[in-house]
Amino acid sequence: MSAIPHDHAADHHDDHGYHPTGIMRWLTTTNHKDIGTLYLLFSLTMFFVGGCMALTIRAELFQPGMQIVHPEFFNSLTTLHGLIMIFGAIMPAAVGFANWQVPLMIGAPDMAFARMNNWSFWLLPPAAIMLVGSFFVPGGAAAGGWTLYPPLSVQAGMGMDLTIFAIHIMGASSIMGSINIITTILNMRAPGMTMMKMPLFVWTWLITAYLLIAVMPVLAGSVTMLLTDRHFGTSFFNAAGGGDPVLFQHVFWFFGHPEVYIMILPSFGIVSQIIPTFARKPLFGYASMVYAVASIAILSFIVWAHHMFTVGMPAAGLLFFMYATMLIAVPTGVKVFNWLATMWRGSMTFETPMLFSVGFLFLFTMGGFTGLVLALTPIDIQLQDTYYVVAHFHYVLVAGSLFAFFGGAYYWLPKWTGTMYNEKLGQWHFWCSMIFFNITFFPMHFLGVAGMPRRIPDYAQQFTDWNMVATVGAFGFGLSQLIFVVALIKCIRGDGAKAPAKPWEGADTLEWTVPSPAPHHTFETPPHVA
Amino acid sequence: MAADLSGKPVDAARLRRANLRTALAVGAIAVLFFVGVIAAQFVGNTATGMSVVGAAVLLFLAFAIGRNLRK
Numbered sequence: 001m002s003a004i005p006h007d008h009a010a011d012h013h014d015d016h017g018y019h020p021t022g023i024m025r026w027l028t029t030t031n032h033k034d035i036g037t038l039y040l041l042f043s044l045t046m047f048f049v050g051g052c053m054a055l056t057i058r059a060e061l062f063q064p065g066m067q068i069v070h071p072e073f074f075n076s077l078t079t080l081h082g083l084i085m086i087f088g089a090i091m092p093a094a095v096g097f098a099n100w101q102v103p104l105m106i107g108a109p110d111m112a113f114a115r116m117n118n119w120s121f122w123l124l125p126p127a128a129i130m131l132v133g134s135f136f137v138p139g140g141a142a143a144g145g146w147t148l149y150p151p152l153s154v155q156a157g158m159g160m161d162l163t164i165f166a167i168h169i170m171g172a173s174s175i176m177g178s179i180n181i182i183t184t185i186l187n188m189r190a191p192g193m194t195m196m197k198m199p200l201f202v203w204t205w206l207i208t209a210y211l212l213i214a215v216m217p218v219l220a221g222s223v224t225m226l227l228t229d230r231h232f233g234t235s236f237f238n239a240a241g242g243g244d245p246v247l248f249q250h251v252f253w254f255f256g257h258p259e260v261y262i263m264i265l266p267s268f269g270i271v272s273q274i275i276p277t278f279a280r281k282p283l284f285g286y287a288s289m290v291y292a293v294a295s296i297a298i299l300s301f302i303v304w305a306h307h308m309f310t311v312g313m314p315a316a317g318l319l320f321f322m323y324a325t326m327l328i329a330v331p332t333g334v335k336v337f338n339w340l341a342t343m344w345r346g347s348m349t350f351e352t353p354m355l356f357s358v359g360f361l362f363l364f365t366m367g368g369f370t371g372l373v374l375a376l377t378p379i380d381i382q383l384q385d386t387y388y389v390v391a392h393f394h395y396v397l398v399a400g401s402l403f404a405f406f407g408g409a410y411y412w413l414p415k416w417t418g419t420m421y422n423e424k425l426g427q428w429h430f431w432c433s434m435i436f437f438n439i440t441f442f443p444m445h446f447l448g449v450a451g452m453p454r455r456i457p458d459y460a461q462q463f464t465d466w467n468m469v470a471t472v473g474a475f476g477f478g479l480s481q482l483i484f485v486v487a488l489i490k491c492i493r494g495d496g497a498k499a500p501a502k503p504w505e506g507a508d509t510l511e512w513t514v515p516s517p518a519p520h521h522t523f524e525t526p527p528h529v530a
Numbered sequence: 531m532a533a534d535l536s537g538k539p540v541d542a543a544r545l546r547r548a549n550l551r552t553a554l555a556v557g558a559i560a561v562l563f564f565v566g567v568i569a570a571q572f573v574g575n576t577a578t579g580m581s582v583v584g585a586a587v588l589l590f591l592a593f594a595i596g597r598n599l600r601k
Contacts, residue, residue: 107533112549175560183552186598187545190533195598210594214587217560221567236571247576251567254584294595301588510533528534 019520027122030114031520032099037416038121039096040409044485046088046128051478053081058440058474061467064459074457075143076159080131082146083163086263087170088128090397093405094266095120095177098205100416102181104511104518105199107190107527112183120176127169134159134166145455147252150237150245154229161230164223171216178209178216185209190510192529196290199509200283203290204269207297211258211265214301219255222248246311253304261300263397264364265293267404268335271357273509274411275339278354279346280506285338292331292338299328309380318377325375329368336365351504352426356407359434360400367395370445385455388448394441403433406484414499417491418517425487432480439473559590 020028029035057077060068069077099117103110111117134141139157142148153160185206189198198206225236226248235241237248276283283289305313305321313321339361348354370392374380383389406429413421443466452463459467490496499516510529514522566586570579 113553175557179553179556179560182556183549186552187548191538192533206598207595210591213556213560214563214591217562217564218567218583218587221564224564225568225571244576247580250580254587290599294599297595298588298592301584301591513533525539530533 028118030110030118032103032110032114032117033416033518033520035111035117035121036096036099036101039092039099039124042121042124042128043089043093043096044488046084046092048481049128049132050081050084050089051481053077053084055474055478057081058471060457061459062471063468064461064464066458069457071457072140072143075145075455076135076141078455079142079145079163080135083131083142083167084128085397086146086259087167088124088131090263090401090405091170091174092124094205094208094263094401095174097201097266097270097405097408097412098177098181101412101511102184102202102205103188104415104514104522105202105509106185106188106193107510107523107529108184108188109521109524109526111180112188113180116176117180120173120180123169123173123176127166127173130162130166130169134162137162147249147256148223148226149252150226150229150248151239153226154238161227164227167223168220171220174212174216178212181205181209182213190523190526190529196287197529199269200272200286200289200293201266201269204265204272204293207293208262208265211262211297211300215255215258215262218251219259222251222255246308249308249311250304253307254301256307257304258297258300260393260396261296263401265297267360267401268293270404270408270411271339271360274353274357274407275342276508277411277504277506278351278357279343279348281342281346282508283338284341284344285334288334289338292334295331296328299324299331303328306375306380309377310384322375322377326372329372332368336361336368351410352421352423352430353407353411355427355430356403356410359430360403360407363395363399363403363434363437367392367400370395383448385453386448387444387452387454390454391441391444391448394444398441399437406430406433409484409488411504412511413488413491414503415511415514415516415518417494418499418515419491419494420497420499420503421487421491422496425483425490429480429483429487432483433477436473436476436480440470440477441473443467443469443473563587 019025026034026038029038056069057074060066060074099111102108131141137158139159141159142153142156142163143159144152144156148160148163185198185202195203225234228234229236229238229243235243237243237245239245272283272289303321303325305317306325309318309321350358370388374383374389374392410421410426413419447463447466447470450463452459501515502512503516504512510523510527511518513527563583563586566583567580570576570583573579
């Protein structure tokens with residue numbers, strides 16, 4: 001690791017300009033660090049809102065029969081849980097990390113369009129209020145699943161309109177955020193930082209931003225057509241008027257599958273920063289990691305129909321999408337291999353960020369393998385819409401995205417708050433999450449293989465035992481996240497050891513050259529990267 | 531990553547122009563895809579129209595990522 005001189009000048013960057021205080025500071029801020037914090041806190045809030053919905057779902061499924069909620073409300077819960085976790089929790093968390101870290105990692109003073117950055121964030125709370133508020137309108141919230149398939153979505157009540165508007169607003173926010181990130185990375189890198197010298201987190205976010213630019217308009221277009229089908233007499237997806245409901249599925253999954261990679265690529269970036277730090281070795285195969293991320297992004301556009309093997313496709317289509325899906329395992333395998341090779345014979349320690357990264361690696365690989373199982377058309381036809389699919393995507397998105405975000409939060413909390421997190425709480429958080437996550441979602445593989453369908457509030461008695469186990473695990477997992485909240489509050493309040501500029505011996509990127517907590521303004525004069 | 535933290539200040543006006551150019555190009559592509567998905571429903575065979583939009587999206591991605599990989 002090269003020695004990095006400490007930027008004493010940065011200590012004095014806070015002394016100019018007018019800084020509003022209180023609520024006005026957060027409403028009007030154009031500072032990337034403040035906006036990053038807003039995104040992360042919003043995401044955490046939505047994570048708990050979506051989590052409460054998940055726990056209600058699991059409580060209902062604790063035993064067969066109807067116990068707690070009506071079937072219609074159960075359907076709304078599964079729909080909104082998916083939408084809130086994807087658009088309200090995971091995506092904003094990734095943007096929060098990008099806002100905090102991208103300018104710091106490339107030596108830029110802020111994002112390229114600071115006011116648009118503020119606007120991108122403040123679009124989110126109204127959208128979230130619309131989504132959650134849709135429970136209280138006549139007919140209740142959208143209940144046709146997060147995929148909003150017609151004809152259910154065409155026939156649903158006012159809650160669906162609110163959902164469509166919320167998706168439009170969140171899509172606009174994502175596109176504005178992506179434009180900002182692309183512009184910042186392409187134009188505002190410190191002199192000497194060529195593309196192939198950028199930290200991998202920045203690379204993964206650049207590619208994620210391109211993915212968002214490519215697919216969010218597609219989603220916006222499809223839900224706009226849904227809206228006109230509902231209210232303006234068009235028949236894009238309405239079979240009664242000559243439309244084609246399957247067309248919606250194609251368009252939706254053309255957005256939907258790249259969306260999975262939008263959620264996972266920033267996590268790859270975070271893990272690629274953490275593992276070399278705690279293995280005290282440079283990342284193995286940097287260039288191949290960049291090429292693998294690019295390959296994953298491009299391949300993600302030619303696999304969408306594996307989500308709809310059962311709609312009735314020609315055999316050639318089935319074969320194409322099956323093989324294309326299996327092909328994604330190659331660049332993903334390259335990444336997993338490189339992370340393992342980085343750890344190989346490294347001088348490793350297992351602080352909380354590293355634990356979450358290793359947990360990510362183990363569980364994401366399991367989720368990837370079940371993805372390969374589902375890629376096989378004959379098997380997918382059996383497992384379509386069963387709990388096996390639920391288990392698969394929770395291994396990818398909870399143990400994948402979420403674990404990496406927790407790892408990233410513990411890794412950068414000292415830089416963000418100036419206080420070291422409580423290691424004991426972090427370790428408790430990791431182990432409880434790891435154990436309860438597996439208790440919740442591993443049995444779902446058995447339930448799926450046994451034939452339990454997803455999105456049902458009641459089930460046959462033979463599924464009872466594993467559902468009970470999963471419910472106990474879910475409540476354990478939910479409660480485990482309170483440990484994170486305690487650790488976070490302690491950090492924010494400064495209850496802990498003061499963090500040095502570079503708390504991690506093996507860390508090697510530009511953000512560690514500024515003091516902890518990072519001053520309000522950093523890199524006003526760009527550094528020169530050798 | 532070795533870094534000299536006493537670099538030269540940037541030309542703000544030039545940077546602003548460059549940022550605006552990049553943002554307009556990327557934003558225009560997003561608008562084009564949004565309009566394209568809907569317009570494809572009205573132009574001849576829907577499957578062909580959607581295929582053209584899909585191919586355009588894929589080409590954009592391959593070009594945008596590919597041109598950065600060379601640097």
